[in-house]
Amino acid sequence: MSEPILSVRQAIKTYGDFRALDAVNLDIREGEFLTLLGPSGSGKSTLLSAIAGFTALDSGVVHAKGDDITRLPPEKRGLAMVFQGYALFPTMSVAENVGYPLRVRKWSKAAIRERVTECLDLVQMGQFADRMPQQLSGGQQQRIALARALSFKPDVLLLDEPLSALDKQLRADLQWELKALHERLGVTFIYVTHDQDEALSMSDRIVILKDGAIQQEGAPNELYDWPRTxxxxxxxxxxxxxxxxxxxxxxxxxxxxxxxxxxxxxxxxxxxxxxxxxxxxxxxxxxxxxxxxxxxxxxxxxxxxxxxxxxxxxxxxxxxxxxxxxxxxxxxxxxxxxxxxxxxxxxxxxxxxxxx
Amino acid sequence: MPRMNEKLRYWMLVLPALAVMIFFYIWPVLNIWGISVTEPATGLGNYTKMFDSNAVRVSFMLTFRIAAITTVVCLLLGYILAYTISNFATKARPLMLGLVLLPFWVSVLIRSFAWIVLLGRSGLVNDALMDTGLIATPIRFMHNETGVLIAMVHVMLPFAVLPMLTNMRGIPGSYMKAARGLGASEWRAFRDVYFPQTLPGVFSGGLLVFVLSLGFYITPALLGGGRVMMISEYITYQIQEFLNWGLGAALSVALLVATAIILFVAGRFVNLRKTFLERN
The missing domain is CATH 2.40.50.140 (Nucleic acid-binding proteins)
Structure with a gap:
């Protein structure tokens, strides 16, 4: 098997007496749709946050394609993240939001405009470029957040319960779209959720966490057919x-x-x-x-x-x-x-x- | 018992406060306006005198300059303070908030006298500087603009901090995180994403400090020692020392109008209702 695109070794994180991550080992393969699934407090969000660089591990290392990135700040890791509340910048228009990662990377204005259009079309939001985020519905904001994260062509997209604020029907629609997007782009997705249906319907591989430790990992049907615990x-x-x-x-x-x-x-x-x-x-x-x-x-x-x-x-x-x-x-x-x-x-x- | 008419109930509730306001505030203000056009002679004499007077012009310019500098310094210091309280202090937050609010429980008069003790010719600051040999002769901190500014900033700081703090605490941390996750450095994320969201708070705080500073009396009077004549003190002088009621009244009308114009203009950029009424 080829080298994992990301790997976590012996990751430990404690908050006081609480062990959020208890010696977690995880390899993420290039191009896969990996879901971290677990109840609240299982450590799934902490693990994602440690990979993204927002949470400093007590011990353990994170590697990206063989390089140690454990001590790198988030902006140097080249990973994109979609947050639970979307975190679209309220003072910027939709197009400015999507173009922001390119602006900080000093792309030319013309290149930014072109790429923003491309990304908005990708999520079928082309006609909303000039709106402000507050004028959009939850589902639309979610699409914009996705376009923004994908705009700088990251290798890995981290998604932290991106659908949890949406109603059931919309959630189901967006699950299909996310899955299709993943297949089309070939970007590695790391998806955090507590919703088992979401995990089953989209993932190539699911990692189930409990009390900061991995309980079992495998393809959705493997886990469903042959649970170990x-x-x-x-x-x-x-x-x-x-x-x-x-x-x-x-x-x-x-x-x-x-x-x-x-x-x-x-x-x-x-x-x-x-x-x-x-x-x-x-x-x-x-x-x-x-x-x-x-x-x-x-x-x-x-x-x-x-x-x-x-x-x-x-x-x-x-x-x-x-x-x-x-x-x-x-x-x-x-x-x-x-x-x-x-x-x-x-x-x-x-x-x-x-x-x- | 028959229910009282809704409208009547409303007026019954409002009436006591309204009566006090009309009797002790609005009526006297109207009288002042009256005096400004009747004393010593009927007509606009006081106003022409005011516009021709060099002393008045100097005082107004001084007032606006001190108010502006106080506002800028308060915003700079206050922004850093509010930013620290809302983003970094977790355990110390109640204590820091308490320290910001503490000056509200001490009279402005006492705080101004405290500054006199500190900044005087043989005050604590000068004594300390001379004892350590940093200076040979005392620095004049008082009875000039420096002294007035130091004390004004101190008095006005909470008014700048509170609106900014309220504003900042409404900004979730995920915006900065998102910006950094998308490749922006900490500074870049602050400049592009955080700072623009705090502008409403900055405008509110700035407006509050500026308007309050324009009419401020006690602190400039005490720390300026009669040499830094801001407009409120100038008015007091006209009335108390020279018994020049007409000019004094005309000046207060001018100050009122100037403040109203500022509020009107600012109202196009800042939500005034939020600035003055909805602070938690």
Missing amino acids: RFVANFLGKSNCIEARMTGRDGDHLIAEAAGHRFAVHAGTGVAETGKGCLALRPERIRLGLPGDEPFTGRVKQISYLGERCQVLVDHDVLGEVLVSQPTWHSGVRPEPRMDVSFGWDAKACVALVDA
Whole structure:
């Protein structure tokens, strides 16, 4: 693999007793869309801020293409950043905002004008060049902030929860646009968010942080299909956690036993092969049937209708409450409250977790 | 009980203060205007005398010069102070704010006398300078423009700091960060992004200090010792010493008109309502 465009080694940052970053190691590949995902206080923003140069690390280093940039001020790092509140300069017009990075880089007036037009067209805001930022809507301001950050052709774009202030529909639209922009420009994106849907829909790779440490990293589907810890299983989508006993290995999967049934489960590295264990099972990977159809039997406790999907809470004597999610438009069993149903899943739909 | 008419309630609430204002302020001011055209003889005699008088012209020019210098110095010092308080002091902020406000609780008279103790011929400053051998004879800090300016700046500084501070505290730190993230040095980011946003505060503070300085009396009178005759003191002299009510009244009308013109012109650039009413 080629050299990472940015790398962070053993990054530590504390605020008093609070460990914002706890020995974080991270490589960012050229051209990728990397998302730092985590709840508030997980250290994701601190990590981004340390990469950008706004936060000084207690220890650890940041490299850009092999050069140590740990002590460089933000303006010397050549990274572009889009802030949560957009931070468009209120005393400058849209065009002046977008041209600002070029002005400080002493581009000629003609070159600036040309590049500003190009960038505004890129985000479909060409006709707003002479407006003041305050006259624009949130979504428009977001586009301008993006154009401004991209105007000086940076290699890396840092985005700090750029969509969090927008309403849901607009957010979804801008997610598509951001993704398209990333593919078109080939710029490396480092995106910070606490929104799992955003992370799943846009990223090439997601890094999940908790308490200042990386919990797991991988492609969205990897993380979703094979979470390693209970935290990841629940933070990225919903999961049922099933207590089970591991009885040994069979080829590349483990055998688990729960409520009198034995079944194969997927297991990553570091999972104990015998003894008590915890399994993660996605609600949409559970099949519902009439009593006798599937191995486990329970009673429907509650149903929640969500339009395209329907969530069913099934009570099982041993496993406890199991959440099942099924499409509303299907030909199978239609559960009703207090109905007896059976449920089961395909081999390896379950994932054994590290923290039992 | 029937509800009182809204309008009546409004006037009932306003009336006491309004009555006091009319009786003790507006009525006397109108009287002053009257005196300026009736004493000693009816007509515009006082005004022609005023415009012809060299002493009056000198006093007005002095007043505007001192007010202008005070304003500039207050803005420079005040800007640095406000910038520090709003951007750097986190733990010390309440203390620093307290120190800015402290002079408001000490009478201007006492503060001016304090400066006399400091700046006098054998005041603390001169004594210290002579004892350390830096100077052989005392420097004249008082009874000249220097003394008046030093004390005026001290008295006016909070009026410059507060509007600028309010303004600066409304500017999020992310603007400077964004500018630096886009390649601007710290100085560049300040000059291009931060400073333009603080201009409304600078204008407000400047206007406040300038207008207050124009009519200032106690400090120039005490520190100037009769040698730095700003217009307020000049008016006092006309009335108290020479019993020249007519000219004194005409001068106060002139000062009032000059101040009104300045406010009117400034009002085209500064939000006056914000400057004088909405300070937190």
